[in-house]
Amino acid sequence: MKVFITSIIPEVGIELLKKNDIEVIQNKSYLPLEKEKLIKKAKDCDALLCLLSNKIDREIIDALPNLKVISNYAVGFNNIDVEYATQKGIWVTNTPDVLTDATADLAFALLLACARRIVEADKFTREGKFKMWQSDLMLGKDLKGKTVGIIGAGRIGQAFGKRAKGFEMKILYYDKKRIQKFEEETGAKFSSLSQLLKKSDFISLHTPLTKETYHLIDKKEFNLMKDGAILINTARGEVVNEKELVNALKSGKLFSAGLDVYEFEPKITKDLLKMKNVVLLPHIGSATIETRNKMAELAANNIIRVLLGKKPLTPVNKL
Ligand code: GLV
Ligand code: GLV
Numbered sequence: 001m002k003v004f005i006t007s008i009i010p011e012v013g014i015e016l017l018k019k020n021d022i023e024v025i026q027n028k029s030y031l032p033l034e035k036e037k038l039i040k041k042a043k044d045c046d047a048l049l050c051l052l053s054n055k056i057d058r059e060i061i062d063a064l065p066n067l068k069v070i071s072n073y074a075v076g077f078n079n080i081d082v083e084y085a086t087q088k089g090i091w092v093t094n095t096p097d098v099l100t101d102a103t104a105d106l107a108f109a110l111l112l113a114c115a116r117r118i119v120e121a122d123k124f125t126r127e128g129k130f131k132m133w134q135s136d137l138m139l140g141k142d143l144k145g146k147t148v149g150i151i152g153a154g155r156i157g158q159a160f161g162k163r164a165k166g167f168e169m170k171i172l173y174y175d176k177k178r179i180q181k182f183e184e185e186t187g188a189k190f191s192s193l194s195q196l197l198k199k200s201d202f203i204s205l206h207t208p209l210t211k212e213t214y215h216l217i218d219k220k221e222f223n224l225m226k227d228g229a230i231l232i233n234t235a236r237g238e239v240v241n242e243k244e245l246v247n248a249l250k251s252g253k254l255f256s257a258g259l260d261v262y263e264f265e266p267k268i269t270k271d272l273l274k275m276k277n278v279v280l281l282p283h284i285g286s287a288t289i290e291t292r293n294k295m296a297e298l299a300a301n302n303i304i305r306v307l308l309g310k311k312p313l314t315p316v317n318k319l
Contacts, residue, residue: 013296104159110258149200152207
């Protein structure tokens with residue numbers, strides 16, 4: 001049995017595959033493979049271990065006749081044509097749970113960085129501008145008692161809510177369904193999207209990218225927000241209309257924004273790069289040593305199980 005790995009991933013995952021007598025073919029580069037090259041290299045593989053930056057479409061799926069499992073090294077799987085894989089009897093798996101806390105931590109780090117202007121203040125200090133203590137230097141926003149709106153209360157959204165509770169914030173959440181346990185644990189209140197947008201001082205996005213969530217935050221939604229709101233996005237860039245985000249930052253509608261993901265990733269809208277009131281990260285939500293190792297193990301174990309004829313641990317489709 002053969003697996004093709006599209007990029008560099010932690011060694012633990014590779015060792016695990018080899019220990020199970022799976023032949024590993026790996027593209028030892030960080031650059032996303034072009035489609036033709038990926039097809040050529042993965043041609044006779046039984047399993048594909050890929051990243052969120054690999055678009056796995058019909059053409060690729062059709063070109064790999066032995067493929068039994070597509071193991072995504074990410075929790076989000078909008079990069080894969082899951083419907084088509086399912087039609088062809090191919091498992092698609094992701095890496096949930098293991099990255100929940102790391103990603104919620106990063107979202108909260110962005111919230112704090114935006115509220116207290118951490119990055120801007122660091123730059124100010126490095127530039128030698130700290131000459132005296134000033135009563136109005138780098139004034140930010142309090143968290144305690146403020147309302148945070150969580151859009152998408154899945155695993156990561158709920159973990160983010162627990163952190164917000166620790167900072168004594170009020171929580172609103174918008175999701176397809178009510179989640180009793182989350183409400184009991186954090187005091188979070190279920191809300192419509194429009195009420196959440198109107199009432200929240202901070203808004204954090206935790207939805208997957210689907211047809212329904214594409215541009216969920218657009219011109220109309222920015223207009224509904226409170227003046228001086230702070231928006232955090234660690235989910236997927238395409239959930240926000242980035243052009244309207246720039247307008248909301250320019251007009252002062254938003255106090256600031258903390259972004260880990262971008263609509264045209266890895267391209268970043270030029271205007272954002274010039275703004276002081278945005279914190280821009282290179283999609284590092286799950287980037288801790290422990291979490292990335294666990295993701296590699298889980299991605300490998302999903303493959304091992306399928307190649308042994310078993311159901312994978314964390315499938316996203318049903319066969
Ligand atoms: C990262 O964005 C992931 O989906 O795991
Ligand atoms: C600030 O440094 C203070 O002591 O209030």
